[in-house]
Amino acid sequence: MNHKVFYFTGTGNSLWAARLLSRELGSAEPVPIISPGAFDGINELDSVGIVFPVYMHRMPHIVAETLRRLPKAGYLYAVAVNGGDPGKVFRFFRKQIRPTGNILNAGFSILTPGNYLPMGEAIQGEALDDQLQRGAEKVSRLAGIVKRAEAYFDEEGSWFRRNISPGLFYSLGYRYIAKLDSSFSVDDSCTSCGTCQQVCPVNNVRLTDGKPVWHQNCQLCMACLNLCPEGVIQFADKTRGLRRYRNPFVVAADIAAQKGV
Ligand SMILES: Cc1cc2nc3c(=O)[nH]c(=O)nc-3n(C[C@H](O)[C@H](O)[C@H](O)COP(=O)(O)O)c2cc1C
Ligand code: SF4
Ligand code: SF4
Incomplete structure (x- = not known):
């Protein structure tokens, strides 16, 4: 088979x-x-x-x-x-x-x-x-x-x-996902390690002067935010101090590898 x-x-x-x-x-x-x-x-x-x-x-x-x-x-x-x-x-x-x-x-x-x-x-x-x-x-x-x-x-x-809550909100919001990266920001303690750039599956986050910049073509996959080793990427004011998530059987290099790097 x-x-x-x-x-x-x-x-x-x-x-x-x-x-x-x-x-x-x-x-x-x-x-x-x-x-x-x-x-x-x-x-x-x-x-x-x-x-x-x-x-x-x-x-x-x-x-x-x-x-x-x-x-x-x-x-x-x-x-x-x-x-x-x-x-x-x-x-x-x-x-x-x-x-x-x-x-x-x-x-x-x-x-x-x-x-x-x-x-x-x-x-x-x-x-x-x-x-x-x-x-x-x-x-x-x-x-x-x-x-x-x-x-x-x-x-x-x-x-x-599916149709009312939260479905109605999702139906209205789904098409705007690519631009929602305008809510990402980075704290001053960013070490310029480049992990966020490496794990982004669509190269939407790129380092400029050593800091991540998002380019409005986002999948909202949350890889950059969750895999930053310093935990210094934030989404609006909703993520400060919260524990980041990565599947325990997978490392950042595996995720970066999905785009062939
Ligand atoms: C933008 C976004 C929207 C999500 N919407 C849903 C959802 O509608 N229903 C749900 O059960 N999980 C939702 N999730 C959770 C993911 O489906 C879930 O955590 C999944 O395991 C992530 O897989 P990954 O680790 O391969 O990226 C959402 C996650 C993200 C980032
Ligand atoms: S992964 Fe975190 S520490 Fe590394 S460059 Fe990106 S924001 Fe800075
Ligand atoms: S959320 Fe995903 S697609 Fe969007 S910039 Fe971060 S890593 Fe790239």
Whole structure:
């Protein structure tokens, strides 16, 4: 059997899930969605898995753009890595692939720590270990479904969550994500180490005179903020003093590697 897993990640949860899944499927290391030519030849694969974080009940813009250009695949499935509110992610996925003639055969939801720091700190300690353990077990089960090429869908959010609260706010805000980086700032104690620039998957943050500058083409993946080793990147006034999050099985270099550096 010839399976391939593709991923996008900000703080490592999706990469962690994609690695576990690749291992369970006996396939090679997962492939970054943003690597050039990533999807060449996918029509010859037995399965194509897309692993990504849920943003505003949907997905990062760059994942949606990729799906709208996806070459024809056979058994195609989505793994929506989320913080507990997948919203309408599978409906949104189907809408993106509609013009490509592809069909979404399965959709899996994996509960992970939330990395959107302005909404609060991620869980830690035993609670974190337990959640990742349950996530790993779920990946193992979903690998079985993929190997058998079965149809399967986890539940999305309730009608109220999808359409009213917080769904209405997300529907209005989703299109403006790229410009929300105007809320980032850096404290004077920045050491000019360059990690924020290295981990940004779309080169939206670049050092100028040794300090990060954001360029209004943001995915809002929160990698720069969460992976800064000094914790000196802030989002508005909401993140000062809060513990940063990175998946414990992933390091900053792994995240930087998704864009091939
Ligand atoms: C901008 C943004 C929006 C998010 N929106 C949602 C959401 O609507 N529902 C949810 O369950 N989690 C949401 N999350 C949490 C992430 O989906 C979750 O933490 C995921 O594990 C991050 O994966 P990563 O570590 O691979 O980047 C959001 C995170 C970010 C950064
Ligand atoms: S990662 Fe943090 S300390 Fe390093 S350059 Fe960026 S803001 Fe400065
Ligand atoms: S600027 Fe920061 S939040 Fe925006 S895409 Fe780059 S790493 Fe992610």
